[in-house]
Amino acid sequence: MVELEGRLVEIIFQNEANGYLVGILDCEDEEVTIVGCLPALKEGEVIAVKGKWIVHPTYGRQMDVKEYRHVQPSTKEGILNYLSSGVIKGIGKKMAERIIDHFGTDALEVIQYAPQRLTEVSGIGEAKAQTIAEAFEEQRELREIILFLSQYGISPGFAVRIYKKYKEMTIAYIQENPYRLADEIIGIGFKKADLIARTMGISPNSKYRIHSGIRYTINTFHTEGHTYAPSDLLIDRARELLGVEEEAVVEGIQEMALKQKIQLERQDEEIIVYSMPYFYAETNCCNKLIELSQIALDTLEIDVDEEISNIEREDGIYLAENQKEAIRQAITNGILVITGGPGTGKTTTINTLIKVFEKLKKKIVLAAPTGRASKRMTEATGKEAKTIHRLLEMGYSDEDEGMLFQRNEDNPLVGDVIIIDEVSMVDIMLMNSLLKAISRGTRLIFVGDVDQLPSVGAGNVLRDIIDSQVIKVVRLNEIFRQAGESMIVVNAHKINQGDYPILNHKDKDFYFINRSKNDDILNTIIGLVKERLPKHYKFDPIRDIQVLTPMKKGDVGTLNLNKELQNYLNPPDKYKRERELREKIFRVGDKVMQIKNNYTLKWTSLDVDAEEKQGEGVFNGDIGYVQYINTEEQELTVFFDDNRSVVYSFTQLDELELAYSITIHKSQGSEFPVVVMPVTWGPPMLLTRNLLYTAITRAKSLVVLVGTENYLRRMVDNNKIVERYSGLGIRLKKFFDFQNS
Incomplete structure (x- = not known):
């Protein structure tokens, strides 16, 4: 392999998720383009690299870097370039010059080992000296942690995320209990943590391992659509996963319950086990649904039947008796479910409800679980319908690495009547978030087909509500x-x-x-x-x-159907750019689907007035079309059905699948x-x-x-x-x- 040393003078492209970098390395005699996994680097740093020469068809000769290490500059010029590059927060070019003028080639040693001496430099007080020292130490720690975690197959992107959470305690925490990575860092599962633990020699009977394995097993029940796990099935699965005796799993469940990490309940003759988020979501949904069903509403001064007759006459429509009953019940109930199959008039009922409540000067809010469903609702009603996520003003917390909704019990939705369509798709967690944002006195109307498949996420919300007989239900059957x-x-x-x-x-x-x-x-x-x-x-x-x-597999499963249909409907062409990802190829013009919720993907769209809107969040099931592939920037742009445009980095393409055929x-x-x-x-x-x-x-x-x-x-x-x-x-x-x- 070729070895080079130089200063990173320019970063052309950098992907923080996987550490991939394209940059210019100044090696004194020449400037060299370097590419490869070079995480957490900043312009101005001096590095030594090992790799091989490659020839890019567009950009010519480059070094494909396989290994690199940081080199602490030793000359005045090198240290000045390093300090003035912006690598260390709080030091700009002029301050770097003053530090070098005062300490010379000892400047870096002073920053690392005697930062209080920085106050000898004009313009640096104690607080500034502390900030500089902390930034220098953070850079050093991060490099150490990336190197430490790389031996366990953890990518630089995850290493940065782990460091943000644990800071200087990262290595100590992981050495003590690697399973906390599975429990606290989204994207690192039990099996990866277990591999790290085994490498470290942690006992298979460790409490940390058993507790983490139980938590992982409960989560597998959630991914299958369950809100809880029967204890006997949980014990069997956890025992098989962990390879330990049943007594160890039972003891682990009891310990976790005592620490309120999980919730145990008796249901008939068996014990059932909840993870805490699902327990809280389910109990809150129950309480809120009961509250909405019992709360006293404002009296609406209207002759409902007369108003229905007026609408029938004006619109030239006929409403079945059950449709009329749905409208009457919506007037008198705080919460109502309207269910029916295709052709039974759900959309007509929604439109009539809108007209009745508009007559009463009520503010009406419309929403559905997905972008496609909300678009259909908008087209059917002529009124704006949002996704539930957008309605609740979804945000994202870096600290908790999860989504947050701005609308909640402290900041409820503004609306007199809220109509949610396609409720069979709403899982228990989303329903909980929605119900939290409903204020007392708001009328909530759920519309859906209970005979459809239940939600992809955990729970069977619509069927549970209907079967309970607690909430008023109107069935459309004509x-x-x-x-x-x-x-x-x-x-x-x-x-x-x-x-x-x-x-x-x-x-x-x-x-x-x-x-x-x-x-x-x-x-x-x-x-x-x-x-x-x-x-x-x-x-x-x-x-x-x-x-x-x-199905996904087999001759007529989605995997093979997509491959065959892509070849016929969007074949390779020398004028079409494409990107290969393992066994998949994405090509300009391809029909694609987002296959997981991503709350941080940014989108832009143009509204009817050609004004650009921006937001975050692309969701499981959203369908779009590959609009552009930029191989230089390593990006792929998808234009979705609801007019949003989303740019994916190549490292995010595992979130997309071809969608000529879908399950x-x-x-x-x-x-x-x-x-x-x-x-x-x-x-x-x-x-x-x-x-x-x-x-x-x-x-x-x-x-x-x-x-x-x-x-x-x-x-x-x-x-x-x-x-x-x-x-x-x-x-x-x-x-x-x-x-x-």
């Missing part, structure tokens, strides 16, 4: 004539009731193509998306047609002109009635199923719903039973 002409609507209700759908009705919007082999199913789907549907119906193959599938779970809250779906073999848990129901109700204009009628019938017949361990319904029922005892 299919309107126009909707009844749609086979999508007819078949959705048939499937939901366990009846076999009507297939291939002439000139309708619901078709089934019989194919038995997976490769035939795959080729048929490609042909439909690429040629047949665009040619016959004029649908855009990328923007209008969405392939939904129950049915990921499609919740979305609506597409066309849905194409394979119907073939899969695990029974993925061949269920409500999965099929959810898929076909995502389609607005056309559904095409491709596969065998045998597996279609299996899906219709399979009404097994994967049980979710959720205590909200039980808590609400206890109150209901107590109230009626």
Whole structure:
């Protein structure tokens, strides 16, 4: 390897997350471009590097750095350059010159070992000397910590985050208990901490290890949609993870409960275990829902039935009796749930509610869980609907490394009536945040289809609320004539009731193509998306047609379907930039989806007046299109469906997936002109009635199923719903039973 030493005179590009840097190194004889993992460097620092020469097609010869170390400058000129570079907070060029004039080549030793002597320099008092000493020490500590953690496979970006939390105690804390990394640093899981601990020789029976393993196991229940874990299942899973005796796990659970790290409750004959955030969220939701259902409301002076008749006449619409009942109940109840399947008039009911409350001069607020759902709500009502996150004014706390909402019990939402659509998608944590921000006297109306899949996050909120009988519920069950002409609507209700759908009705919007082999199913789907549907119906193959599938793996899972559809719909082209990430390729023009919540990603958008808006937060399930790839800046720009533009660094691309095909779970809250779906073999848990129901109700204009009628019938017949361990319904029922005892 080639070795060079010099001063970093310019940083062209620097990624703080992974430490990647492109810079110019002044090696006296020449200036060299260096690239590689060079974390926490600043312009002006002197470093020694080892690496190999490479030739970039655009930028020419560069050194690909494999190793580097800091070199403390020893000459007056070198020390002056270092101190005046801005590396040390509090020292600018003029102050650096005064320090060098006074201490000469001893300047750095004075700063490190005798910082009080800095007061000998004009313009430096005791406080300034202390600030300079602390900044110098922080730089030294950070380098040490990056080096220490790198031996355990922890990236520079995480090392910086860890240092920000623990400061000078970082190494001591980790050596004492590496499992605190899993418990306190988002992104470092139990398995990584366990690997570090084993390397350090920490006992497998360490209390730290057992407690952290229990906490990790409870979190796996949360990722599966549960708000709590039955103790027997928790013990079995934790024992398997940790490889210890059952007694050690039981003892660990008891110790954590005594320290109020977890919450134990008795439910019927079993003990259940909560992590504290989910326990607080569930109990708060229960209390707030009960409060809203019982609070005395202001009396509204209106003849509801007369007003409904006026709206029917003015808008030329007809409301079913249940729709009218929903409007009456919204007037008299603090909280109301309106549920119904496709074609039952949920949107018409919302629009009528808006008109009634506007007549009463009430401020109405509209929201939905996702960007796509809020956009649909805006289009359907003609009123602005926000995402719940935006409504609650989401912020981000660097200190807690988590999201914060500006709207809460101390700063509630301003509105007389708040209507939330697609509530089946709302998990227990988001519901808790929403309910905290609802003030006394506000009317809260939940709208959703309880037969859809439950939320991706933990909980079964809408079903729990409905089943409890504590909250007033109105079910819309009349299919309107126009909707009844749609086979999508007819078949959705048939499937939901366990009846076999009507297939291939002439000139309708619901078709089934019989194919038995997976490769035939795959080729048929490609042909439909690429040629047949665009040619016959004029649908855009990328923007209008969405392939939904129950699974990720296999010939007709999302991974293979996306690869094949990308090749046909957006093939490689010498004029299209692309970026490869492991087994994925992102290309300009690709349809992509955000697959995790990222509360700090910045976005910009133009409103109707062409004014630029800015904000933070891109969420799981948001769909957009790759607009631009900048290989020089290592950035990829995505333009999302709700007109937001987001710039991703290449290191963030694992948050994106191709979205020509997505899982049915990921499609919740979305609506597409066309849905194409394979119907073939899969695990029974993925061949269920409500999965099929959810898929076909995502389609607005056309559904095409491709596969065998045998597996279609299996899906219709399979009404097994994967049980979710959720205590909200039980808590609400206890109150209901107590109230009626």
